[in-house]
Amino acid sequence: MRYISTRGQAPVLSFGEAMLTGLARDGGLYVPETVPVMTADEIAALAGLSYEEVAFRVMRPFTGDTFTEAELKGAIARAYAGFGHAARAPLKQLAPNHFLLELFHGPTLAFKDFAMQVIGQLFQIELAKQGRRITIVGATSGDTGSAAIEAFRGLDNVDVFILFPHGRVSEVQRRQMTTPIEGNVHALAVDGDFDDCQGKLKDMFNDFAFRDEVGLAGVNSINFARVLAQIVYFFTSAVALGAPHRKVSFTVPTGNFGDIFAGFLAKEMGLPVERLVIATNQNDILDRCLKAGDYTKHGVTPSISPSMDIEVSSNFERALFWAYGKDGAAIAELMDELKTRGTFTVSANAMAHLRDTYDSGSVGEARTLEVIGETLKETGELVCPHSAVGVGVAAGAIERDPGTPMVTLATAHPAKFPDAVEEATGLRPALPPRMADLFERPERVTRVANDLAALEALIRKERRA
């Protein structure tokens, strides 16, 4: 299996190389040259298997020669052993044809654990084989950072630096990043928003001297291995609801487009997915783009679903690559326009391609709180604000197509966002017992300017040579 860049100008890599490389050297994102297909019989055979076994069967064709079967199986087994639910990604029924896919039973209570725990294991295997050490730098809107720290803390051959927007993550999110005691992890509070953090991360990758000096690696969803691990729960949930004999739709609370793009790949692999519904909060650039055909930045407004406060949605580039018939030059041009002018227009052909697969909707702050309250009243379930954005947008999609089961992804545990949940319901969700002392642990964090030279200097100084 070969991996190519969405901008067409970077070296073609193996899975293992693409995983350790992160951002392609032409600024693009790596994608598999062809998407492996599973037959209806192979999909039907997933029914009743463990999450780990499904993960192995779905991921195996993408990983080529990088890992032996035993290595991949072992990595998957270790990745999910610490989850707080035997099903890993259990489905809960909300209404006759509406289901909630709970993706928050991992160590940091958000769906990011599903991929991060696996790539933590895969990185260890690959680095040991190559005798290499790396510096992981990640940008986070709140949940990627803690998931990455949890996956890489204490490892000898990895230093981890997480950039998060100062003052714009929830207190639980911040404490999960600032309280681990291992010396190889560093939380950096950047004066800026998430797009600034992700922009600086991309600038570091494009500073080839720095990149090579520190052995820079990325675990944001620009890393294809992240997206790959997220394909799995689209399969487990659809099969539980009758696939391949029945079509299923998904609503995905979306920011950087990684999770929903995993759903697109599941569909490309042969899973009968009817619609993929993009759910955004008031930062609705993706919803506006799907409706009007132009991708135009308006500035990010902080919301009660901070993990979706994003305007430069990295993985949308991968969706555009498919929509433009894998024309890397066209994608490079669009991304250049976005960087220089803050906007680009999607061609009519590409829009038709996107609308074949995706619907979209957005939910504002007041409505998000209402949905949390209504969901509790109607079903007894407490949902986090991100999941509530999904539930709110899914309602419209179910009305348009009541015959197809809808799965809404519950992307975080309500206890990660207790203030919003309490405001909506009067109930303050408790952290699971293993995290109950989170608010007593001392914090360790470095405040840093939104400045490339300052960030690079700090990383050079703090990493272990």
Ligand SMILES: *Cc1c(COP(=O)(O)O)cnc(C)c1O
């Ligand atoms: C990261 C995150 C999202 C957005 O996921 P993307 O893959 O960036 O689209 C939504 N909800 C929560 C809780 C998250 O942590």
